[in-house]
Amino acid sequence: MWAEYVSSRPLGQVDDEHTVEHFGDTARLADELLQIVLDGGKRATAELVAEFAHRGDPLPRIGSHWIACDSTGAPRIVIRSTALRIGPFDSADAAFAHAEGEDDRSLPSWQREHRRYWERTCRARGAVWSEHEDIVFEYFSVVWPPAHAD
Incomplete structure (x- = not known):
């Protein structure tokens, strides 16, 4: 898939740097969130800076x-x-919650579900989640395959 995407772009427009990931921490959640993206309703995601560090992954960058x-x-x-910001839990706003496309797309549901998610994922790696931890708030576009590209 990556080779097809790169070959579709003008020479030099895309470097070879990319990661391979899935959304969420369970098979069910991975497929549910991916489907929201495929349907066009999800164009943002959030992840703890500590999770990137735990996996040994670099933080995303614009582009x-x-x-x-x-x-x-x-x-x-x-x-x-397409856009990135690092901040604490309480810096999420209604526009970001809506762009994430999950649940009813409201800020209260975003807060409730992400609190549950991060408590669970931190516990799984032996940590305790705090609302003061840094979060990467990421907006994105789908660029490949053409049938799903924005």
């Missing part, structure tokens, strides 16, 4: 790419980061 996989590990789309 960076990642291949989003489904729960089986099959690549489905190529995503490009």
Whole structure:
């Protein structure tokens, strides 16, 4: 998938740097969130800075790419980061919650579900989540394949 995307771009427009990931921490969540992206309702995501560090992954940067996989590990789309911000939990706003496209797209549901998610993922790696931790708030576009590209 990555080779097809790169070959579709003008020479030199895309470097070879990309990550391969899936949304969420369970197979069900990976597929649910991917489907929201495929349907066009999700164009943002949030992840703890500490999670990137725990995995040994670099923080995303504007223009960076990642291949989003489904729960089986099959690549489905190529995503490009379009805007990034780092801040604490309480810096999320209604526009970001809406862009994430999850649940009812409201800020209260975003806060409720992300609090549950980060408590669970931190516990799984032996940490305790705090609302004061830095979060990467990332907006993205889908750039490949053409059938799903923005």
